[in-house]
Amino acid sequence: MQGSSFRRSSIAGLPAGSGSALPALLLVGLFFIVPVVALLLRSVTDPEPGLQNYAALFGSGTYVRVFLNTFLVASVVTAVTIVVAFPVAWMLAIMPPALGSIVFGIIILSMWTNLLTRTYAWMVLLQRTGVINRALMALGIIHEPLPLINNLAGVTIGMVYIMLPFMILPLVGTLRAIDPMTLRAAALCGASPFEAFRRILLPLSLPGIAAGGLMVFVMSLGYFVTPALLGGTSNMMLAEMIAQTVQSLLNWGLGSAAAFVLLVVTMALYAIQLRLVGASRAGGGI
């Protein structure tokens, strides 16, 4: 029985054991593919058949602006996340395993805390009358509260914090696979620490950076809660705009079109990354 199913899979060109992926495929098919098709249909049929929703979308200065802003915010968040995550990942990679797993645990722990709770916590910290501004003013470092919330700064801080684990995890995998001897060899050849980082460590860690970066970027594109609570309306992101279109304007057609465009852009980005980094590495060291 086992043998025959193995043969059948081989004939179909599928690797052995593909059958056990069936539940996952069904789940994805039922709860992702079907809704996406419904979304697409809605965008070209609601309120009447045609492409008028897409015309309205690209013809509206508001949506174009929100689209551009969404990409701006996602780019800033991704860049900052990479810069902040890299030293942490490197530290984790070279730490003694026992200590490393404790630090790892702390990072993972933050992912287990409710997203909304964490975002509200940032509100308390960042607002004008918040902990950070009060402390800085009490210390005499600033005299006016810093504008840390309801703007791009607030969104960036809140989202980088949430995205960090998604960057650190793939990066640690890549960094651990780098032979530390390469850095020692660089030093022996006279490279300064910075040069060793720039010419050895950074190029070798690129697959991890690319994998983590893409994940952070794509997750940021569709983010709702954090930008809605920590951002201002002039940094509105697409997810919130879609929610408004549907909830307030009752325009499901336009909302669906916007969601579909975002999905297509996201998939295109993933395809580009697959091509650049190679399919086998796109998953990084996760």
Add this chain to the structure above:
Amino acid sequence: MKLILTGLLAGLLAATAAKADEMAFTSWGGTTQEAQTKSWAAPFEASSGIKVLQDGPTDYGKLKAMVDAGNVTWDVVDVEMDFAIKAAKDGLLEPIDYAVVPKADLDPRFSNEHAVGSFYYSFVLAWNKGAVPGEPTGWADMFDTKKFPGKRTFYKWSAPGVIEIALLADGVPADKLYPLDLDRAFKKLDTIKSDIVWWGGGAESQQLIASGEAAFGQLWNGRVFALQQDGTDVGVAWNQNLTAADVLVVPKGAKNKGSAMKFLAAATSPTGQAKFAEASGYAPINTKAKAEMPADAVKALPDAHVDGQINLDMNYWAEHRDEIATRWYAWQTK
């Protein structure tokens, strides 16, 4: 997030709402829905034996989706009146059965073929006394950043209120507000745009004012009332208070229509309205309700401040809802 949450809740309700002795009531959450639960749902459950499931927050997109899909899990929904007028036109609502809901004592301003009044409220100017020097007296003060520095908070969504406030502050007389001059309103709002913090829900408006994060703002009078009840040091200016109403509607195809109508009768009864008004500070839509309220509770209502009171034009808004919203979000995201 809101969509997902309401979706999940609605899904859960769908499994249970079909039972004959249950119905689902949806409102805006927070102190308002608590008062509705206490004043309407609890006594109604006791007298009728019909269990009232609470859901929320109200979500117009969700309501339309339910009606379109023919799977309506909400039986009575608290909505803004301008939405109700538009939704009735779009065929999203059941007609109110006035054979079950006594109409004689209802304020005719807030009840019609497809909606019965829930309560009416005023937008008032409220401020944190610790954060504002002096006393603002009218909407114009919210646009005077020299005299009154600090952040000011306004209702985030496109709805009756903020446009009118900007026009009043710019000197438009109350009886000349409609049709709304949107260009003029947005130009006025531009002058303080960087000082605005938006509130998306009642609890948020309370938090912003109570913490001093925003020095003052445009708040629902009931939310200010709740802050004062809690002992927060908030000032309130009733001058130019802007009235609007919430109404109760039954979505088209609601599964427990019969129970819903009985609930509406209880909610709009003099006693139900009196209890809710006392608990919330919002005004009753039943003309007999005030007779059942303690005198000092009546004083907290918008009715006690008819001098300088301005009625927001719900019919105008119902007609121009989409057009204003498109301009509103375009301006807001700029």
